[in-house]
Amino acid sequence: MTRATTVLASLNAGLHAALADERVLVLGEDVLDPYGGAFKVTRGLSSQFPDRVLATPISEAAIVAVATGLALRGFRPVAEIMFGDFLFLAGDQIVNHAAKYRAMFNDKVRVPIVVRAPMGGRRGYGPTHSQSLEKHFLGVPGLWVAAPHPLLDPGALLRQAIAIDDPVLFVENKIGYAEPLQAGASGYETVPLADAQAPFPTVWLKPPRPAECLLLCYGGMTSLAIRAATHLREREQLEVGVVVVSQLSPTPVSHLEAILSEAAPAAVITVEEAPAEGGWGGEIVSSVERIRDLRGFGTVAYRRVGAKNTPIPSARALEDAVLPQVADVVAAALDCF
Amino acid sequence: GQEIAAVAVTAALDRARDCVFSNHRGHGHFLAYCGELFLLLAEIFGRPDGLCGGRGGSQHLQLRNFYSNGVLGGTVGNAVGVALAEKKKRSGAVTCAWLGDGAFGEGAVYEAMNIASLWRLPIVFAIEANGIAQTTLTELQLAGTIAARCAAFEILLEETSGTDFASALAAATRAVDAARAEQRPHAIISHALRLGPHSKGDDTRDPAVLGAARANDPLASLRRDAGAAAETIEREVAALMRGTLAAALAGEAA
Numbered sequence: 001m002t003r004a005t006t007v008l009a010s011l012n013a014g015l016h017a018a019l020a021d022e023r024v025l026v027l028g029e030d031v032l033d034p035y036g037g038a039f040k041v042t043r044g045l046s047s048q049f050p051d052r053v054l055a056t057p058i059s060e061a062a063i064v065a066v067a068t069g070l071a072l073r074g075f076r077p078v079a080e081i082m083f084g085d086f087l088f089l090a091g092d093q094i095v096n097h098a099a100k101y102r103a104m105f106n107d108k109v110r111v112p113i114v115v116r117a118p119m120g121g122r123r124g125y126g127p128t129h130s131q132s133l134e135k136h137f138l139g140v141p142g143l144w145v146a147a148p149h150p151l152l153d154p155g156a157l158l159r160q161a162i163a164i165d166d167p168v169l170f171v172e173n174k175i176g177y178a179e180p181l182q183a184g185a186s187g188y189e190t191v192p193l194a195d196a197q198a199p200f201p202t203v204w205l206k207p208p209r210p211a212e213c214l215l216l217c218y219g220g221m222t223s224l225a226i227r228a229a230t231h232l233r234e235r236e237q238l239e240v241g242v243v244v245v246s247q248l249s250p251t252p253v254s255h256l257e258a259i260l261s262e263a264a265p266a267a268v269i270t271v272e273e274a275p276a277e278g279g280w281g282g283e284i285v286s287s288v289e290r291i292r293d294l295r296g297f298g299t300v301a302y303r304r305v306g307a308k309n310t311p312i313p314s315a316r317a318l319e320d321a322v323l324p325q326v327a328d329v330v331a332a333a334l335d336c337f
Numbered sequence: 338g339q340e341i342a343a344v345a346v347t348a349a350l351d352r353a354r355d356c357v358f359s360n361h362r363g364h365g366h367f368l369a370y371c372g373e374l375f376l377l378l379a380e381i382f383g384r385p386d387g388l389c390g391g392r393g394g395s396q397h398l399q400l401r402n403f404y405s406n407g408v409l410g411g412t413v414g415n416a417v418g419v420a421l422a423e424k425k426k427r428s429g430a431v432t433c434a435w436l437g438d439g440a441f442g443e444g445a446v447y448e449a450m451n452i453a454s455l456w457r458l459p460i461v462f463a464i465e466a467n468g469i470a471q472t473t474l475t476e477l478q479l480a481g482t483i484a485a486r487c488a489a490f491e492i493l494l495e496e497t498s499g500t501d502f503a504s505a506l507a508a509a510t511r512a513v514d515a516a517r518a519e520q521r522p523h524a525i526i527s528h529a530l531r532l533g534p535h536s537k538g539d540d541t542r543d544p545a546v547l548g549a550a551r552a553n554d555p556l557a558s559l560r561r562d563a564g565a566a567a568e569t570i571e572r573e574v575a576a577l578m579r580g581t582l583a584a585a586l587a588g589e590a591a
Contacts, residue, residue: 051425057455062414062448069418072404073356073426092445096408097415105399106389 007154008177011041014155015078018162019049025070027054027063028080028116038082039118039177060089067113068098068167076112076162084117084171085131098167099142110165114158120173120220120273121323126314132220132274132307134171138249138283144200145249147171147219150179151203152192157246160200171248173220173273185226185242187233193259198252203244204259207233211241211263213333216284217271218245221324225271228329238333241265251283257291264297267336269305271329276306301336305329338499339465341555342527343369345497345505346433346463349513352402354430356423358416359405361396366435370403374577378585391591402430410436410443413462417449420460424520431517432460439470441486442478453522454490461516462492462524463509467499467531472541487524499529500555502562530555 004010018024026045028037032055036043046053056063060081067077081087087094098111121130137145146161146168148154154172161168184190188205205226213232217225222244229240243259245252268288270281281304292300308322347369350357359366367377373388380387381395388398396407404419406412416434423430440446453460464483468475487494493515495508505527512523530550534540540547560567 057448057451059448059452061411061445062417062452065411065414065445065449066418066421066452069358069415069420070422071418072415073419073422075422075425092408092411093414097406097411100397100406101399101404104389104393104397105404106392108389108399109404 004155005180006177007148007150007179007181008040010153010155010181011148011158011172012043012155014158015042015045016048017155018078018159019045019052021076022052023074023076024162025052025054025075025077026080027056027067027077029056029058029082031055031080037080039174041116041172042080060086061093064090064093064098064113064115067115068093068101068111071111071113072101072109078114078116078162081115081117083129084119084133085128087117087133087137090115094137094143094167094169095140099140102166103142111167112162112165114161114168114170116170116172118172118174120175121312121319122175124314124316124319127311130312130319132272134169134248135272135274135279137169138280140249142166143249144168144247145171146200146246147173147248148246149176149219149222149244150181151184151190151222151244152201152246153181157200164199171219176220179223186230188242193255195254197254198247198250200247200252202246202252202255205229205242205244207239207241209239211239211265213238213240213267213269213336214243214259214263214265215240215269215271215329215333216243216245216281218248218280221271221273224324224326225329228271228326228333231326231330232333236334238337240333248280251287253287256284256287260288260291260295265300266298267301267303267333269303269329269332269336271305271324273323274306275309276304277309279304279306281306303332303335305332338530338532338550338554339467339527340365341499341502341505342463342465342497342529345502346461346509346525348506349509350431350433354402354428356402356419356430356432357404357435358412358419358432359398359403359435360412360437360440361405361407361409362437363396363398363405363435367398367400367403367405371400373400374581375585376400378582379588382585382588383591384585384588385591386588387591410440410445413440413446414449416460417453417458420453420458421456424458429517430459431513433463434460435463435465437470438464438466438468438475438479438483441483442470450487450490450492450522454492457521459516459520460522461512462487462522464524464526465529466526467529469531469542471535472539483526492522492524494524494526496526496528499527500553500558502555502559
């Protein structure tokens with residue numbers, strides 16, 4: 001197999017490799033060849049593993065329900081929800097079935113399912129096919145939420161999700177699929193962080209001098225955050241670090257502790273594609289502030305960058321005005337100094 | 338009033354390998370499956386030696402191949418997944434999914450029935466049609482018939498009495514055996530009677546309706562069928578209940 005060069009190719013290779021384990025099944029809408037899934041993540045799988053790649057009806061609740069039943073009986077299913085926007089159709093299955101069983105049955109069962117969901121806009125798909133709804137699934141007991149990005153091997157992250165014994169919501173990003181993989185970013189040391197409490201790795205792009213400002217982001221916002229950081233370093237002479245989280249929930253507090261043991265930033269900016277209100281960034285701010293308080297370093301200015309709190313318009317210019325841009329991140333950082 | 342379906346359907350299963358997915362009113366299904374009265378009572382009382390250490394309680398039971406959950410309809414899809422798993426493993430197991438007529442208001446049920454039939458899965462939908470969902474009569478919440486809905490998915494159906502054990506057992510056995518042999522879903526409707534309230538004191542039915550239901554209590558007909566043995570059986574069951582209840586009450590809370 002040639003080495004994957006994009007997020008999409010890496011995820012596809014990861015699924016091919018995962019299916020070598022006969023307990024792994026892939027199910028979802030339109031996942032069979034020759035179509036190979038709406039975003040081609042499952043391309044080639046049904047040709048190679050016809051018995052374990054299942055095309056389903058347009059029934060998101062049943063896709064996750066069936067995956068959960070399979071998992072209870074020893075399989076490790078990977079369910080695809082064609083657009084993350086449709087995740088609420090399976091929300092009861094994720095929250096009240098898959099995520100509950102292990103705890104409410106007193107640890108006697110396991111539900112190792114992965115629910116893959118492409119999120120995000122910037123393709124002109126409009127209000128119901130462009131959202132980033134993962135924030136509504138953060139903080140659900142028994143549910144991991146993880147998101148790949150180009151700085152670490154997305155296929156390996158997916159295989160890690162498949163190997164975990166509990167349900168994982170795996171949040172992909174539609175425009176992120178085409179992005180080339182990259183080992184790091186120019187001018188930064190790449191510091192990976194992972195531990196038992198937070199097994200999905202965080203990538204810390206650590207600047208040469210102590211960071212005055214930290215940008216925290218995940219998934220599809222990674223490239224945008226790096227562009228904003230580069231701008232701030234080159235044009236504004238701000239020493240900016242970038243923290244790319246892949247474990248969205250539970251919050252990887254131990255990773256933040258490790259980073260903040262080496263940095264005492266004056267500003268912390270969270271960057272997410274969904275409206276920031278009630279979102280991921282608020283959880284990060286809460287954790288960072290608690291660590292700051294315990295460590296006793298100086299006041300931090302916090303800003304959350306996200307989409308405007310309105311449905312995402314279809315027309316390109318209108319969509320651009322709603323979704324967060326590099327300039328929004330730059331402006332939020334400069335507002336702190 | 339719903340004892341007949343639980344006992345008849347479970348008796349038709351091969352409990353060494355078959356799987357059961359029960360619903361929010363699953364005590365009878367559970368006791369028919371395993372008879373573990375102490376584990377059930379201790380669980381309901383929130384004891385650490387209960388079935389799930391007191392974490393699940395009344396609606397969330399798990400033992401061996403038995404599972405239940407408290408959200409109506411959602412368990413049916415889980416049962417379909419279990420049936421698919423057992424078919425892929427070639428275990429020969431049939432999966433039994435319990436649901437009531439009230440659950441037929443949930444869309445998830447139809448997604449699950451469609452897949453069960455489409456993929457020819459060995460599953461039996463055991464439907465307790467007691468004519469009332471909490472306080473809402475079936476005629477206020479169900480258009481057409483459950484039988485027609487099963488037929489729409491080409492799911493073969495047995496309609497059974499909720500009061501006659503022998504015919505209920507024969508129908509359940511036909512359905513379970515056919516699901517196993519033909520590797521396709523079957524359904525059993527048990528026209529059951531709900532003799533008591535949904536939970537505590539929330540039965541709003543006319544006393545005359547309740548009286549008529551109680552006059553048809555299936556336990557009374559079983560008692561008649563058992564003849565002289567009935568008294569001994571009832572004495573033994575009552576003693577077992579008393580002893581197990583006392584033991585479960587004596588435990589420490591979790």
